[in-house]
């Protein structure tokens with residue numbers, strides 16, 4: 621395993637982290653625990669979840685993912701950096717989501733209970749909530765850290781200008797500062813290289829991207845003319861299936877994957893390994909959140925840690941996917 625400093629904190633964390641969004645819906649508890657075991661055996665010490673996982677139309681499932689992780693963490697809590705998020709829908713009341721003081725103070729209690737822990741290492745805003753003043757969320761998060769319920773705070777899915785404003789308010793008000801950002805990032809979606817990564821570099825924020833395989837597309841397992849019946853891109857996945865189709869299921873993306881496959885085959889490594897290795901080769905990326913719905917999925921992605929890209933190969937992949945960095949590729 622490789623380790624990296626977590627932004628401006630004193631923490632060192634594994635450069636591969638484990639995402640858990642499949643746990644409790646697509647992946648049952650036994651398989652989820654096996655996935656956690658495999659990641660831990662490989663040296664992963666960073667686990668990411670969210671109170672609203674597993675996400676979907678069915679609110680009766682929310683919280684299950686944290687419960688599954690909580691049961692696995694028993695007896696080994698201190699060996700892992702546990703990150704969760706608040707802001708996604710947790711109930712039917714109008715305040716059961718978002719980043720209001722009321723919701724955040726309630727949400728942290730729920731996460732602590734489900735995770736079976738008395739502290740969260742990294743507490744993240746799952747989304748930017750423009751309806752709540754930034755100062756209100758920042759003050760609530762400050763209280764959460766000062767009361768010992770969380771050790772660090774971060775954001776996910778924030779635009780660079782909003783994060784810059786939020787940090788400015790935290791500094792002005794002398795509140796606990798965000799230390800990390802969790803954006804979507806992969807070979808087919810490089811928008812963050814334009815503004816968010818430079819901001820993170822300047823402010824020494826940890827960057828922990830999600831969706832490194834574009835929901836599985838960057839394994840090369842899909843064909844443009846065959847819509848899958850199960851998994852991330854399927855109709856069975858409801859609104860998220862439709863969302864992933866809209867994001868990635870296009871001629872241009874499949875053409876790029878064809879070219880990336882040729883490169884991977886030429887090097888004799890699986891495309892999934894190459895896609896993760898490309899992210900690891902970027903020193904501005906702190907830790908990559910791997911996703912898996914089956915234990916065997918981790919074989920190719922964990923292998924990236926031993927597949928350092930040379931400068932030539934990194935440059936070749938950068939060039940092949942340059943158009944996903946520009947504004948015209950943003951969906």
Ligand SMILES: NC(=O)c1ccc[n+]([C@@H]2O[C@H](COP(=O)([O-])OP(=O)(O)OC[C@H]3O[C@@H](n4cnc5c(N)ncnc54)[C@H](OP(=O)(O)O)[C@@H]3O)[C@@H](O)[C@H]2O)c1
Nearest residue numbers: 639640641776830831832833834835836851852911913917
């Ligand atoms: N902050 C946010 O808004 C946000 C959003 C999304 C995710 N996340 C976090 O980031 C984590 C990872 O994101 P992600 O799940 O989108 O990552 P991803 O790597 O883009 O997609 C993971 C999916 O790809 C497929 N897959 C992975 N490895 C494979 C392999 N070797 N062979 C074949 N298929 C494979 C599986 O889906 P199928 O089984 O369906 O094919 C798996 O669930 C999540 O678990 C979550 O913790 C955060």
